[in-house]
Each structure stands twice: as structure tokens, then as C-alpha cells.
Amino acid sequence: MKFIIVAGTPGAGKTAVLIHTIKVLLHQNIKPAVVKIDCLYSDDPKRFASLGVPVQLGLSMDMCPDHFSIYNTDAILEFARVQNSEFLIMETAGLCHRCAPYTTNSLGVCVIDATSGPNNPMKVGPFLSCADIVVITKGDMISQAEREIFRQCILETNPNCSIIEANGLSGQGASELAMQIKSTEKNVSEKESLRHNAPFAVCTLCAGEKRIGASYHRGLLRKMNGMQEYVGE
Amino acid sequence: MKIHQITIQAGIDKLGNSERLPDLQIKKGEIFGIVGPTGSGKSQLIADIEQLAQGDTASKRKILINGEIPTHELRTDPRKKMVAQLSQNMNFFADMPVADFLRLHAKCRGKNNVDIKHVISIANTLTGEPINESDNLTILSGGQTRALMVADVAIISESPIVLIDEIENAGIKKHEALQLLSGEGKIILVVTHDPVLALSAQKRIIMRNGGMRDIITSTYREQQIALQLNNIDQYILSLREEVRAGKKIEQVNFEVLQQEWSTCSTCL
Numbered sequence: 001m002k003f004i005i006v007a008g009t010p011g012a013g014k015t016a017v018l019i020h021t022i023k024v025l026l027h028q029n030i031k032p033a034v035v036k037i038d039c040l041y042s043d044d045p046k047r048f049a050s051l052g053v054p055v056q057l058g059l060s061m062d063m064c065p066d067h068f069s070i071y072n073t074d075a076i077l078e079f080a081r082v083q084n085s086e087f088l089i090m091e092t093a094g095l096c097h098r099c100a101p102y103t104t105n106s107l108g109v110c111v112i113d114a115t116s117g118p119n120n121p122m123k124v125g126p127f128l129s130c131a132d133i134v135v136i137t138k139g140d141m142i143s144q145a146e147r148e149i150f151r152q153c154i155l156e157t158n159p160n161c162s163i164i165e166a167n168g169l170s171g172q173g174a175s176e177l178a179m180q181i182k183s184t185e186k187n188v189s190e191k192e193s194l195r196h197n198a199p200f201a202v203c204t205l206c207a208g209e210k211r212i213g214a215s216y217h218r219g220l221l222r223k224m225n226g227m228q229e230y231v232g233e
Numbered sequence: 234m235k236i237h238q239i240t241i242q243a244g245i246d247k248l249g250n251s252e253r254l255p256d257l258q259i260k261k262g263e264i265f266g267i268v269g270p271t272g273s274g275k276s277q278l279i280a281d282i283e284q285l286a287q288g289d290t291a292s293k294r295k296i297l298i299n300g301e302i303p304t305h306e307l308r309t310d311p312r313k314k315m316v317a318q319l320s321q322n323m324n325f326f327a328d329m330p331v332a333d334f335l336r337l338h339a340k341c342r343g344k345n346n347v348d349i350k351h352v353i354s355i356a357n358t359l360t361g362e363p364i365n366e367s368d369n370l371t372i373l374s375g376g377q378t379r380a381l382m383v384a385d386v387a388i389i390s391e392s393p394i395v396l397i398d399e400i401e402n403a404g405i406k407k408h409e410a411l412q413l414l415s416g417e418g419k420i421i422l423v424v425t426h427d428p429v430l431a432l433s434a435q436k437r438i439i440m441r442n443g444g445m446r447d448i449i450t451s452t453y454r455e456q457q458i459a460l461q462l463n464n465i466d467q468y469i470l471s472l473r474e475e476v477r478a479g480k481k482i483e484q485v486n487f488e489v490l491q492q493e494w495s496t497c498s499t500c501l
Contacts, residue, residue, distance in 0.1 A: 114326075115326045116326075117326050117327050117328055118327050118329070118337070119327075119328065119329075140280065141322070141326075142322060142325075142326055143320055143322050143325070143382055143385075144283065144317070144318040144319075144320060144386070144390065145334075145338045145382070145385050145386075145389070145390065146325065146326060146327055148311040148314075148338060148341045148342065149327065149334070149337050149338055149341055151311065151341070152311070152337070152340070152341045163309065165284070167291075170277075170290065170291035171291060172284075172289060172290045172291060173289065174289075175288075175289045176289060
């Protein structure tokens with residue numbers, strides 16, 4: 001099975017780009033299964049379902065959405081198997097810049113908004129630097145010079161990625177993304193692992209502590225000065 | 234790589250119908266205007282050329298270079314790019330000083346010997362309040378931004394194909410800006426609502442509802458009219474500069490304008 005993982009900051013245009021891309025895939029008789037991960041609420045499954053593809057929504061609620069999608073990968077793959085889909089597209093909530101949800105044999109697609117400024121590619125971290133394909137959206141809102149600089153900054157962060165300039169409104173770039181999805185040689189295996197480790201998240205905040213103040217917190221913690229330590233028993 | 238001509242292979246309009254104008258060739262040295270109501274697809278047309286579209290944009294147009302499909306590299310690598318575009322954007326998003334931005338862009342275009350001060354001084358010939366190299370891009374006014382974009386396109390993005398989108402609407406000196414952007418032996422496309430600019434172009438593409446509808450070759454008479462309109466335009470622009478400079482306008486030389494009009498009407 002081909003497993004396509006789409007990550008990107010909120011509002012970057014992941015869903016809009018995917019809707020156009022799925023339309024192109026459907027034209028070529030490829031019917032992907034779609035899984036959307038979000039935190040508390042999402043309308044997107046309705047938009048995907050209107051295309052006639054099988055959709056499942058996963059809400060992470062109290063759990064970190066990226067950890068949630070990683071933890072549930074088996075179940076997500078099983079959903080696509082039951083649907084007899086050869087292609088599985090998973091759209092992540094992508095809130096924290098530190099996680100990269102791509103697994104070793106998935107096709108990692110990062111969607112990034114060109115209006116976020118040329119420093120952004122350096123800031124967003126592994127979900128851009130580990131991606132196979134970087135889709136740049138909203139390029140029509142900036143000047144040619146800024147588009148070229150933005151592109152260069154992406155290549156400096158991830159020299160081996162393939163860049164697609166897309167437009168979620170007009171559907172520009174969707175056929176190229178569909179073509180790359182269709183022609184990917186990566187097949188998901190029994191033993192998938194993450195390309196990049198997720199950040200540590202073992203602390204009292206994870207268990208629901210709300211009080212502010214270092215004395216209330218235990219776990220693997222990092223201070224402003226860069227010191228990292230385990231506090232607890 | 235030398236460019237002799239580009240071909241715009243017709244696509245579809247907003248309703249999905251084939252464009253009325255068939256494939257279009259633009260040769261080296263030609264200046265084309267692009268006219269039509271707002272929303273008629275003028276900017277999409279030049280965006281297609283900027284990306285060297287291959288049926289992958291909303292219009293489904295294909296752009297050929299010297300009659301051939303451009304390579305992937307030619308389409309994407311800014312160092313190989315043959316198209317310079319001045320878009321309608323009036324602001325920058327990059328949060329950095331002017332000089333850093335220009336240096337970064339020169340690097341992207343593979344140009345190491347660009348004199349940044351020169352680019353800024355060129356920009357300052359087009360705008361009122363001068364731009365300083367330490368100014369942050371995001372604080373520049375609309376006019377300063379446009380002026381800097383013009384200078385950047387003219388010098389750093391210097392390319393054989395030049396696309397210009399509504400140069401008249403930013404309060405910068407449009408004639409000087411156009412002069413800077415144009416050059417001998419280039420292919421130039423100018424999106425405009427300005428009759429002076431539209432009539433000065435050798436040909437103009439008429440857009441309607443997302444599609445290329447027609448093409449008009451400017452007649453000798455139109456060229457003459459353009460020259461005369463240009464004189465009137467220059468006169469109004471000189472008044473604009475006086476108003477901007479805080480002067481009072483005591484008198485307008487209507488006779489000059491009327492003379493222009495009478496010679497104009499005789500050639501009509």
C-alpha cells in the first residue's frame with residue numbers, strides 16, 4: 001500500500017490542495033482512502049466525502065495530535081485495507097513544528113504557506129526537512145522575488161525534496177502532486193518507523209497539571225538556558 | 234539559451250470553453266499589451282507565462298519556448314529562469330532589511346556581482362520618499378515597495394521575457410518604470426488599464442471571462458494618438474508632482490491640453 005502523509009501548519013492549505021489532488025487521482029481511476037487527524041473538531045471529512053472517497057476522522061482530544069496519529073498508524077492502515085484502497089492519504093493536524101509524522105516508507109508531503117516569510121522554512125523543523133515533497137501554497141500573494149527566495153530557503157533546509165508550487169483555490173500544482181503520488185515506489189511495510197523522533201513529552205503537563213511554576217512539574221524537562229534534566233523519582 | 238519566441242497554446246476560459254483566440258506567438262523584441270475588465274483573467278495569463286504552464290494551471294494553457302516544451306529545470310530553477318515578473322503585489326511579507334533581501338534574491342538568481350546600492354538608488358528614482366538599505370521591507374509604503382520591486386525585476390531578475398502587471402496603479406513614475414523594465418530584444422507583456430500604455434504596445438490581447446478573446450494590432454493612427462495622449466499624461470503627471478510637493482496650483486495651461494486634443498481629433 002502507498003501511504004501518503006500530509007503535514008503542514010494550520011491554514012497552509014493542506015485540505016484545499018488535497019481536494020484538488022484527489023479529484024485528479026479519481027480521474028485516473030485511483031480511489032484513495034483518506035484519514036483526517038485533528039484536535040477537537042473538523043469539517044474536512046465532509047469535504048473529502050463529497051468526492052466519493054472513503055474517509056475517517058480521528059480526533060486526538062487530550063492527546064498530542066501528532067502522537068495520536070503515530071500511535072494510531074496501524075488502525076489507520078487497517079482502515080485503508082478494509083476499503084481495498086491501494087493509496088492511503090493521511091492529513092495531520094500539524095500544530096507543533098517539532099513533530100514529523102512521516103514514516104520510513106511513506107511519501108512525506110509538507111504543505112507550507114509562502115506568505116509565512118523566508119525565515120519560516122528554517123523554523124518549522126523536521127516536518128519540512130524530512131519531507132519528500134514540499135508543496136508551497138499562496139505564492140500568488142507574494143512577489144516573484146519573494147517566491148524565489150522562499151524556494152531557496154526550503155532547498156537549504158531540505159536539499160533533496162521535490163518542490164511543487166500549488167494554489168489551493170485554482171488547483172494549480174494538483175496534477176503534479178497527483179503524478180508524484182501515483183508514481184511513488186514506496187510501499188508501506190510491516191515494520192514502519194518514524195524518520196525523525198518526536199519531542200519528549202513525558203511531564204506533569206501531559207498528565208493534566210495546570211499550575212504554573214517549576215516546583216509543580218516533574219518529568220523530562222528543559223530550562224530556558226538549555227539545561228535538560230529528569231525531575232522526579 | 235537564446236529566446237526567439239514564445240508560444241501561448243490556448244486553453245479554456247472560466248466556463249471551461251476553449252479560448253476564442255488560437256495559439257499565439259510572441260517574438261523577440263515585441264511588446265504586447267493585455268487588456269480587459271477586472272476579473273477577466275489578465276493576471277492569470279501572465280502567471281501562466283511566468284510558470285511556463287504546461288496545462289497544469291486553471292486555464293490549461295501551455296507555454297512553449299522556441300516552439301518546444303521547456304525543461305523542468307527551466308521552469309523551476311531561478312538561476313535558469315528566463316522570466317522576470319512585476320506582479321500587482323503592493324507589499325512584502327519577508328521580515329528583513331532591504332539590503333539583505335536584495336542580496337538574498339541576487340544569490341537565488343545566481344548573480345554575485347550585483348551592486349545593492351545601485352538597485353536601491355534606481356528604486357529611489359521612481360518613488361517620492363527615498364528607501365534606505367537598512368529599512369525593513371515590511372515598513373515600506375505601497376509606492377516604495379513597488380519601486381523596489383521594479384528595480385529588483387529590472388536589475389536582479391534581468392531576463393529576456395518581462396511581465397508587467399498594472400504598473401500604473403502604485404503612484405510611482407510609470408513611464409520611467411516601464412523604460413527601466415523594457416530593453417532591446419526582449420519579449421514584453423504589459424497588463425494595463427491605461428490607454429496610453431495599451432495603445433503604445435504593438436499588439437494587445439483582449440481578455441474576457443478568463444479567456445483570450447481577440448488580438449488587436451495597433452494602427453499607425455493609434456500610435457500617433459498614444460504619443461499625444463502621452464503628452465497630456467506627462468502634463469498631468471507634472472501637476473501631480475507639484476501637488477505632492479505641497480505647491481498650490483494657480484493655473485492650468487488648458488491651451489496646451491486643447492492643442493493636444495485638437496491635433497488628436499484631427500488624427501481621429
